[in-house]
Amino acid sequence: MKRSFFLAAALTVAAMPAMAHTGIGTGSSMASGFTHPIGGLDHILAMVAVGILAAQQGGKSLWLIPASFVAMMVFGGALGLNGVAVPMVEIGIVGSIIVLGAVIALGRQFPPAAAMVLVGFLAIFHGHAHGTEMPMDASGLAYGLGFVIATALLHGAGVGASLLARKLDKDITPIALRASGSAIAVMGAVLFVL
Structure with missing residues (x-):
């Protein structure tokens, strides 16, 4: 039981090193795009959750789910860049954390296409x-290349932590992943209230 607690805590803490969107300084490059996704707890939680979900689903989903998120995030980014309104973006971002956390917490297997549609839809808000x-x-x-690279790295962190956990203790990992999903959903709810 202690091992599963520490494993769940480790997976959750991996998603926590956030700095708020400060808006301090200017950026005009790939570095500015790269720092945007890692500059807010909302983006970090959602993007690491996508990686955890991908690892939880396994198989081709290891790359299909993150690739779907990145592709639709780019689409959403293009919409935002061109001034196309998307309703309730901030609620969609926080909602994505709650939804992804809850899906991970449920621990169910989904057809890859269903998981891809879900993360793709949520990615539009982030993009x-x-x-x-x-x-x-x-x-x-x-700028776009920077935020794509940062997003892929955050997805990779979620996948990597999940696969490492599986390697350490295959029997406890499903419980730890579900616990991390619960923690992510709770953090999303806290961000929603704030």
Whole structure:
């Protein structure tokens, strides 16, 4: 029981090193795009959760789920960059944390296509926020490449932590992943209230 608690705590803490969206300084490059997703707890939790979900589903989902998120995030970014309104973006971002956490906590297997549609839909909100918050002096391509790389790394952190946990203790890992999903959903609810 102690091992599962520490494993769940480790998976949750891996998603916690957030700094708020401060808006301090200007950025006009790939570095600015790269720092945006890692600059807020909301984005970190959602993107690490996508990686955990992918690992939990296993098989081709290890890459299909994160790839779907990235592709639809780019689409959402293009919408935001071009001034296309997406309703309730902030609620969609926080809602994505709650939904992804709850799905992980349920621990059920989903058809890959269903999981891809779910994360793709949620990614539009994150991408839209990236696109609309892009600094005016930034190159769209460099900025976009930066946030795609950061997102992929956060997905990789979720997948990697989950696979490492499985390697350490195959029997406890499903419980630990579900516990991390619960913690992510709770953090999303806290962010919603704040």
